[in-house]
Amino acid sequence: MVTPGAGTESTASDAAGVTSSSSRSHSIAADRGWPRANSGRTHADPGPILAPSGLPPVGVDPELGVPVYVTVDRTLRVKVTDACGMACVFCHNEGTPVVIDNRGAMPGDYAGVGRSGRVSIYVGSNGARFLPDMVVPNEEFASVLSTLRASVGVAELHLTGGEPTLHPQLHEVIRLARSTGYEVRMTSNGENGSRMLPACAAAGLERVNFSVFGTTADELARVQHPKVAGRHRVERRISALRRSVRTALDLGLKVSANIVVPDVDHAPRVRRLLTEYAEEVTVRLLPSLDAGRSSIIAIESILTDLGAVPTALHFTAGASDYSTSYRLLSGQIVCFKRIRPVRLPRTCTGCRFNNDTDCQEGFYGLRLYRDRAGGYQVGVCIQRMDLCLPLQQFLASELGKEIVGLRDADRRELCSAYQ
Numbered sequence: 319m320v321t322p323g324a325g326t327e328s329t330a331s332d333a334a335g336v337t338s339s340s341s342r343s344h345s346i347a348a349d350r351g352w353p354r355a356n357s358g359r360t361h362a363d364p365g366p367i368l369a370p371s372g373l374p375p376v377g378v379d380p381e382l383g384v385p386v387y388v389t390v391d392r393t394l395r396v397k398v399t400d401a402c403g404m405a406c407v408f409c410h411n412e413g414t415p416v417v418i419d420n421r422g423a424m425p426g427d428y429a430g431v432g433r434s435g436r437v438s439i440y441v442g443s444n445g446a447r448f449l450p451d452m453v454v455p456n457e458e459f460a461s462v463l464s465t466l467r468a469s470v471g472v473a474e475l476h477l478t479g480g481e482p483t484l485h486p487q488l489h490e491v492i493r494l495a496r497s498t499g500y501e502v503r504m505t506s507n508g509e510n511g512s513r514m515l516p517a518c519a520a521a522g523l524e525r526v527n528f529s530v531f532g533t534t535a536d537e538l539a540r541v542q543h544p545k546v547a548g549r550h551r552v553e554r555r556i557s558a559l560r561r562s563v564r565t566a567l568d569l570g571l572k573v574s575a576n577i578v579v580p581d582v583d584h585a586p587r588v589r590r591l592l593t594e595y596a597e598e599v600t601v602r603l604l605p606s607l608d609a610g611r612s613s614i615i616a617i618e619s620i621l622t623d624l625g626a627v628p629t630a631l632h633f634t635a636g637a638s639d640y641s642t643s644y645r646l647l648s649g650q651i652v653c654f655k656r657i658r659p660v661r662l663p664r665t666c667t668g669c670r671f672n673n674d675t676d677c678q679e680g681f682y683g684l685r686l687y688r689d690r691a692g693g694y695q696v697g698v699c700i701q702r703m704d705l706c707l708p709l710q711q712f713l714a715s716e717l718g719k720e721i722v723g724l725r726d727a728d729r730r731e732l733c734s735a736y737q
């Protein structure tokens with residue numbers, strides 16, 4: 319299973335829209351042949367979910383009658399560590415092999431499943447050629463960030479892992495990123511946040527997207543490898559997540575709770591999440607990529623039951639994710655985050671996964687890794703890690719121009735479609 323935008327989860331990429339029997343659920347079905355950048359194979363990425371950067375809407379969606387906001391993707395996702403205390407069965411691990419299970423293995427022999435119980439769901443087919451290492455917050459890293467900012471216009475750093483809060487110098491990573499002009503956000507499972515977040519906030523962290531894999535021990539245990547699914551262990555994880563969310567809120571950080579909804583059986587979990595968190599936290603419902611259409615139908619059904627009314631559409635030009643925000647009968651706001659079929663116009667053309675089902679995430683934005691030889695690698699797709707390039711090769715290639723061109727074309731198409 320894959321979960322969009324939730325760090326190392328895998329999310330849904332079914333961009334085919336859903337219809338349902340009730341008129342309300344018809345209004346919830348917001349997907350209908352999105353504008354496609356670059357002749358018909360599109361995509362998008364994160365960004366402001368509820369507060370569209372103060373920009374006015376570009377227009378009104380004719381079907382939903384809600385304002386449409388378009389921002390341009392400026393994100394750079396950085397895998398700061400491979401370490402993680404969880405073992406989610408759907409983890410994409412940012413496309414890289416799990417280090418602890420692949421030490422000593424050569425490229426081509428990397429295993430997607432190992433003795434630790436952790437998985438990296440695409441490693442069996444994505445051509446990964448390196449093992450990731452921890453990012454070191456030094457001058458070289460600052461230089462890499464500055465170079466990418468200048469060459470491809472990225473300005474928002476998204477810290478991923480593994481679990482970023484297990485990086486012992488995370489606050490220094492954030493401080494360096496801020497000093498080079500980036501806004502900094504993080505996706506976290508919450509296992510170590512109460513200890514790390516105060517220093518991270520002081521260093522300039524702006525937002526934390528918490529991945530909520532379960533609101534009860536049973537729920538969390540169901541999505542963990544049996545090796546880490548013991549009752550006491552999962553209960554400790556849930557308590558740690560609660561403490562981390564509280565800490566983030568007390569520190570004044572912006573906080574989101576991401577929850578993947580594979581099917582309607584997860585409706586009680588969504589309700590518990592809304593009860594527990596939605597007063598202070600932005601709740602985002604994410605479809606499961608490998609559950610596909612049934613996951614989208616499940617979320618729409620849950621929204622309908624909650625009396626959800628759409629309030630806005632948010633697109634990020636140049637990357638695959640987009641979201642619809644809803645107001646519930648209770649007055650709470652929730653977001654439904656999904657995937658558009660955005661593609662890089664040249665790179666994706668010859669890709670064997672370039673069809674409506676195999677390409678699960680679309681072009682989701684730029685990714686940065688540090689390999690175990692100490693070099694930096696730039697990636698454009700977790701399903702095609704063979705496309706990763708060492709930084710200097712990336713800078714010398716046409717990929718950067720392709721990404722910038724995609725953003726511009728996609729922004730123009732989105733704006734003209736809704737004006």
Ligand code: SF4
Pocket residue numbers: 661662665666669670671672673676677678679680681698699700701702
């Ligand atoms: S490289 Fe292939 S899998 Fe990756 S976004 Fe492009 S088409 Fe999809």
